[in-house]
Amino acid sequence: MFPFESIITIDKEQKEPVYKQIAFFIINAIRGGTLKAGTHLPGSRQLAKILGVHRKTVIAAYEELNAQDWIVIIPRKHVSVSERIPLLKPQKWNIKTSLRSYENDLGLSFRKIDENLAPDNSSIIDDMIIDDGHPDVRLSPIDELLKTYRSYTSRKYAIKNAHIGTEQGTLKLREELSQYLAETRGLNISVDNLLITHGAQMSIYLTAQLLLDKQTYIIVGKPNYPVANKTFEEAGAQLIEILVDENGMDINAVEAVCKKKKIAAVYIIPHHHYPTTVTLSVERRMKLLELSQEYSFAIIEDDYDYDYHYTSSPYLPLASAGHNGNVIYIGSFSKMLDPSLRIGFLVAPSNFIVQCTALRKLIDAGGDGYMQNALASLIKDGELKRHLKKAKKIYHLRRDLLDTLLKENLSRYITYTLPSGGMAIWIKLLSNYPVSQLNEIPQLKILQINLEHNAFRFGFASMNEQELTEIIEFLEYQIRNMNN
Numbered sequence: 454m455f456p457f458e459s460i461i462t463i464d465k466e467q468k469e470p471v472y473k474q475i476a477f478f479i480i481n482a483i484r485g486g487t488l489k490a491g492t493h494l495p496g497s498r499q500l501a502k503i504l505g506v507h508r509k510t511v512i513a514a515y516e517e518l519n520a521q522d523w524i525v526i527i528p529r530k531h532v533s534v535s536e537r538i539p540l541l542k543p544q545k546w547n548i549k550t551s552l553r554s555y556e557n558d559l560g561l562s563f564r565k566i567d568e569n570l571a572p573d574n575s576s577i578i579d580d581m582i583i584d585d586g587h588p589d590v591r592l593s594p595i596d597e598l599l600k601t602y603r604s605y606t607s608r609k610y611a612i613k614n615a616h617i618g619t620e621q622g623t624l625k626l627r628e629e630l631s632q633y634l635a636e637t638r639g640l641n642i643s644v645d646n647l648l649i650t651h652g653a654q655m656s657i658y659l660t661a662q663l664l665l666d667k668q669t670y671i672i673v674g675k676p677n678y679p680v681a682n683k684t685f686e687e688a689g690a691q692l693i694e695i696l697v698d699e700n701g702m703d704i705n706a707v708e709a710v711c712k713k714k715k716i717a718a719v720y721i722i723p724h725h726h727y728p729t730t731v732t733l734s735v736e737r738r739m740k741l742l743e744l745s746q747e748y749s750f751a752i753i754e755d756d757y758d759y760d761y762h763y764t765s766s767p768y769l770p771l772a773s774a775g776h777n778g779n780v781i782y783i784g785s786f787s788k789m790l791d792p793s794l795r796i797g798f799l800v801a802p803s804n805f806i807v808q809c810t811a812l813r814k815l816i817d818a819g820g821d822g823y824m825q826n827a828l829a830s831l832i833k834d835g836e837l838k839r840h841l842k843k844a845k846k847i848y849h850l851r852r853d854l855l856d857t858l859l860k861e862n863l864s865r866y867i868t869y870t871l872p873s874g875g876m877a878i879w880i881k882l883l884s885n886y887p888v889s890q891l892n893e894i895p896q897l898k899i900l901q902i903n904l905e906h907n908a909f910r911f912g913f914a915s916m917n918e919q920e921l922t923e924i925i926e927f928l929e930y931q932i933r934n935m936n937n
Contacts, residue, residue, distance in 0.1 A: 455488075463504060472513035472514040473517065475504070476517045483523055483534055490534050490537070494515075494531075566687070581897045582899075583898070583911055583912060584912035585727075585728070586877030586914065587788075587915045589914055590792075594790070594836050594839075597831065598828065599827075601827040602823050605826055620810050620813065622647060623822050623826050625825070626828055626832075628644055629829040630647060633837070646802065648801075648813070649797075649798055650797045651795040653757055654684070654797075655813070657680075657753070659809045662688055663809065665689060665718065666689045666690070669717035670710075670715065670717060671692060672694075672719040673695070673719075674697040675695060676905070677722075685720070690717065693716075701734060701737055702737065704741050707744060711748040717750060720753045724762075725874055725875030728879055730877060730878065730879045730910075731870075742771060746776075751780070752781070753781050753783065754772055754783065756772075756784050757785055757788050759784065760788075761914075762845075763849040763852060781800070786798075796825065851921065852878070859878075866933075867886075876914035877912045881907060882909075884907065887935070888907045891931065891932075894931055
C-alpha cells in the first residue's frame, strides 16, 4: 500500500484543523504527481488508523477534497483521485513542505520599500508606549459619532446613497468641512476644492505622485517627517534638506537653493513642525509665499494639528493667504479625534483635486460614506468645536504638567523647548546618554526616535496625570542607570 504516513505529517499544535492539514498534504501529493489521477485512496477507517486520528477527521478531510473536486467518493465502494486532474510527472516528496506556502519568500523580482517601514509586531505593554503626539481617545466624542453612524445604517435612503460620490468624499462632509475651514482657518474654498482621504498620509502620497518625478527636486526640513520623505523619494524626486531652527525652516536657505535649481515643491509643517515642534514665524511664512510666486513651486502645507494652541491664537495657514493656487493644504481628523479614524482632507485648486480623485480611484474605490456623513453631522451640530475646546484645555494642563515633571526629574539628562501648542515635546538627551538605549528597554516603546539628534518625541496629549507621572519616573530610573 502507498505509504500515506510518509506524505502526511500532522502537527496538532498548529492553528489549522487536522482535517485541513490532511487535505492539504493530499492536494500537494496530487499536484506533485505522487498521487496520479484515478489512484484509489484508503477508506476512512484505514487512513484514520494509519495516521492515528479519529475516523470523523478523515471523513471531514475527504469531504473537503471532494468539494474541491480533487477526489471522487463512490459510497460503499471507494475513494479515488479525480480523473480531471492532469497527469503530472512524479516529483520527490519533500516532507518539510510547509502547509502555509506564504511562509516562503517571494522569489520573483519586485520593487522593495525601505525595511524600516515594515510593520512592528512586537508585544508591548500598553502603558509603556510613548507616542509621537496622539489625541486622547477617552476624551473624543466617539460614542456620539458611532451613534450617528448607526442611525445612518438604519435609514433606507442613507443606505441607498451611502457610497455615492465617496471617491472625492461625500457632498455632505465636503459642504460642512468647507464651511468649518472657512470659520476656523480662513480658507475661502468650495466643495470642489476638497478631497476627503484616508488620513494625511494618503493626501501626501497623492500629491507626491502628481507633482513629482525623477527630474524634480523637493525641499523638506531637516529633520523632517520621515514617512513624508520616503513618500517623496518613492515618487522619484530628489530631496533637498533645509535646516529647521527655533523659527522653523530657514527660508533664506530655500531662496538660495531656488536660485540654483528648479524646485517643484516645498513641503512645510508650519505649526509644531514634525518632529521638532517649532512653529514657522510670520516673516518666514510671508517670504515663502513670495518665493513660491517668484520661482513657481508648489507649497505642500501639512497642518496636521492646527487646532491645538495654548498660549496664543494660531497663525492662519499659508493656504488662507493670497497664493494663486500654489498651496496644497493637508489636514486630518485623526489628530482631532482618534488615530484610528482614518479621515483626512486635501485642499487644492479644483483641477488638481480632479486628478487626485482620479488617481485615488486606482488604489481605493472610496471612503466610508456612513462615517463621512456621521462626521459631517458632528461638525454641523457643533460637537467637534465643543470637543476641541475641551481637549485643548486638558492638553494644555498636560503639557504644563509634563514640563514640570521633566524639570524635576530629567533636567540633568535632557534639553527641550516647551512648544506653544501641539501634542508632543521634542526632547534631546545629552550626548553621554544615547537615545538608542531607550529602544532597548523591553517594557518601553517610543514611536519616534531620532538617532542623529539623539532625541525623541514625547506625546503627552494621550496620557492623564497618573500616566505622565509614572512614565517620567520610569524614564528617570532608566536614563540614570544608562552608564552604570
